[in-house]
Amino acid sequence: MLGGYAGRFLWVDLSTGKMKVETPDDSLLRDFVGGYGVAARVLYSRQPAGLDPLAPGSIFGFFTGPLTGTPAPTGTRWGVFGKSPLTGTWGDANGSGNFGVAMKQSGFDMIFFTGQAEKPVYLFLRDGQAELRDASHLWGMDTYAVEDWVKAEFGPKAEVACIGPAGEKQSRIAGVITLKGRAAARSGLGAAMGAKKVKAVVAFLEGEVPVADPEAVQAARKKYVGEINAGVGFSDFYRTTGTPGATALCIELGDSPTRNWAISTIHMPRGSAPLRFEELVKYRKERENCWRCPIACWGTVEMEWEGERFWAHQPEYETESMFGSNLLIDDHVTLAKVNDICNRAGLDTISTGAAVAFAFDCFEQGLITVQDTGGLELCWGDRRAAVRLTEMIARREGIGDLLADGVMRAAERIGPAAVPLAMHVGGQEVPAHDPRCEPAMAVIYQMDATPGRHTQASQYYVAAGFPTQRPAYGDNRAQQRGRGKWVKEASCLCHVVNASGLCLFGYLSTSVSFMPDFLTAVTGHTYTLQDVLTVGERIANVRQAFNVREGINPLQRPLPDRILGRPPLPDGPTAGVTVEVEAMIQEHLREMGWTLDAAIPTEETLRRLGLHDIADDLWRR
Numbered sequence: 001m002l003g004g005y006a007g008r009f010l011w012v013d014l015s016t017g018k019m020k021v022e023t024p025d026d027s028l029l030r031d032f033v034g035g036y037g038v039a040a041r042v043l044y045s046r047q048p049a050g051l052d053p054l055a056p057g058s059i060f061g062f063f064t065g066p067l068t069g070t071p072a073p074t075g076t077r078w079g080v081f082g083k084s085p086l087t088g089t090w091g092d093a094n095g096s097g098n099f100g101v102a103m104k105q106s107g108f109d110m111i112f113f114t115g116q117a118e119k120p121v122y123l124f125l126r127d128g129q130a131e132l133r134d135a136s137h138l139w140g141m142d143t144y145a146v147e148d149w150v151k152a153e154f155g156p157k158a159e160v161a162c163i164g165p166a167g168e169k170q171s172r173i174a175g176v177i178t179l180k181g182r183a184a185a186r187s188g189l190g191a192a193m194g195a196k197k198v199k200a201v202v203a204f205l206e207g208e209v210p211v212a213d214p215e216a217v218q219a220a221r222k223k224y225v226g227e228i229n230a231g232v233g234f235s236d237f238y239r240t241t242g243t244p245g246a247t248a249l250c251i252e253l254g255d256s257p258t259r260n261w262a263i264s265t266i267h268m269p270r271g272s273a274p275l276r277f278e279e280l281v282k283y284r285k286e287r288e289n290c291w292r293c294p295i296a297c298w299g300t301v302e303m304e305w306e307g308e309r310f311w312a313h314q315p316e317y318e319t320e321s322m323f324g325s326n327l328l329i330d331d332h333v334t335l336a337k338v339n340d341i342c343n344r345a346g347l348d349t350i351s352t353g354a355a356v357a358f359a360f361d362c363f364e365q366g367l368i369t370v371q372d373t374g375g376l377e378l379c380w381g382d383r384r385a386a387v388r389l390t391e392m393i394a395r396r397e398g399i400g401d402l403l404a405d406g407v408m409r410a411a412e413r414i415g416p417a418a419v420p421l422a423m424h425v426g427g428q429e430v431p432a433h434d435p436r437c438e439p440a441m442a443v444i445y446q447m448d449a450t451p452g453r454h455t456q457a458s459q460y461y462v463a464a465g466f467p468t469q470r471p472a473y474g475d476n477r478a479q480q481r482g483r484g485k486w487v488k489e490a491s492c493l494c495h496v497v498n499a500s501g502l503c504l505f506g507y508l509s510t511s512v513s514f515m516p517d518f519l520t521a522v523t524g525h526t527y528t529l530q531d532v533l534t535v536g537e538r539i540a541n542v543r544q545a546f547n548v549r550e551g552i553n554p555l556q557r558p559l560p561d562r563i564l565g566r567p568p569l570p571d572g573p574t575a576g577v578t579v580e581v582e583a584m585i586q587e588h589l590r591e592m593g594w595t596l597d598a599a600i601p602t603e604e605t606l607r608r609l610g611l612h613d614i615a616d617d618l619w620r621r
């Protein structure tokens, strides 16, 4: 048995209430390093194509990776997986906090839910035992109330991941929340959990995760905590400000979407100054960290909205940008307020911010009116309108019901003139890094198996020293062509980081050798850096094969013209830039060994990675 794993997968049939525990093969864990790598491999084998992600037959689950809950600094991550209700593709989302560690310490690496419960339930995990319990009294509660109930009922060692009212109402932009604000939000998987009537999973921080070589693990921890403290990569940034420290900088760089991606950041009415971190930290209540993390990148704030004091997680960069420059709003109080509404309801702040900006744009263009909005005037920069509309989305109230399933579906219902205003790729709202500022983002947004994701590679990772070798073009974000090899390498590394239970911020704060060093010391199987890259490639191919079998061709789901600079912006830091996305994607496909017209992994690629059954499936039947 490999170290770092509990060695137990829990299968829960919600229709019958029956549960069983499976012991995974070492080869599965070794070749896919747990997490969403294993999840994609298992679902490819056990879930037929063509299922409705919200139907009882679809599998939805939770994952941890081999580094979750080990001494690997930032080894805190957990996530959810399944077919995405938002995009119909492979779906996964990654969260931080303590929940993943508790899930592993309670005795389970992965949870696979099948079927559908008759009435709301929560899953209780402790000391290797699992029990489905009635959650009727929790249904309808927001995520803060669930967290409070769990702590009061089970004590401080209990951790919970839950959905809020948005997931219960199967909003396709709903996520799963822990600690009142750490979110596994993307892919709309909160809706899949809601469809199964699973309100929460409760687990306990008790015990230790066994590792193969404790001395080597401690030596590696000493080395990489030392790197974090010495300022390697982006560690100083994460330790001093965390991601909201990027808000003002990204406005200055032209990286933040502005007025629903239509104009340059130089048109922010008061520039970047009001959104500096120094303005946010005035409201700081606590600096916080996930389980034993030496970086401690996040925190909580306390402030006042319209005469009422409220406590909230400090908004992360993505939230600040999607609701900030994207709506021409430039005060941290409003941004913390919408963050709080989303966290309570269990909404993805990226998708919700995009939905609010889309509605503002439609209103300006006369495609919706005050008759549709219940009297709300949706004018750029209007803080109250943004807060009110976010509340309406959280409750599926009025036009909020339309927006709660994302901008693609909302545009289809409003009409053809709304379609170009919907900033999504494949149904998922595009996050807050502008490809006109960093063109490789366009490749990843379009080509990753879960489209519209910013955590799967970018030029910013080059700046952090992320790749195995520095590319010839260095840190030059303006370079568009000639990046295929590097984009592949970075995305493969990201897959291993995300799947193994490591926080991407930790990896961006250490040397690239972190991953093979820790995977070897923790699991007892020897990984070289090349092995790590191969594992990442295997994960990318299984996720992509899942989509191929669903009949999805990513080349047929282009990014909106506006995001690609068609036409280019006339002013600002990215003036004149048009992203040559088609050429960059062709380079990427060649590097990946996928067909150039449909992005299907070739038979040769699949067999090289040992995925023979998938090769037979895609090429021999």
Ligand code: SF4
Pocket: 074, 075, 076, 096, 097, 238, 288, 289, 290, 293, 294, 295, 296, 297, 298, 503, 504, 505, 506
């Ligand atoms: S870097 Fe931040 S998000 Fe990542 S594990 Fe540490 S505290 Fe959590």
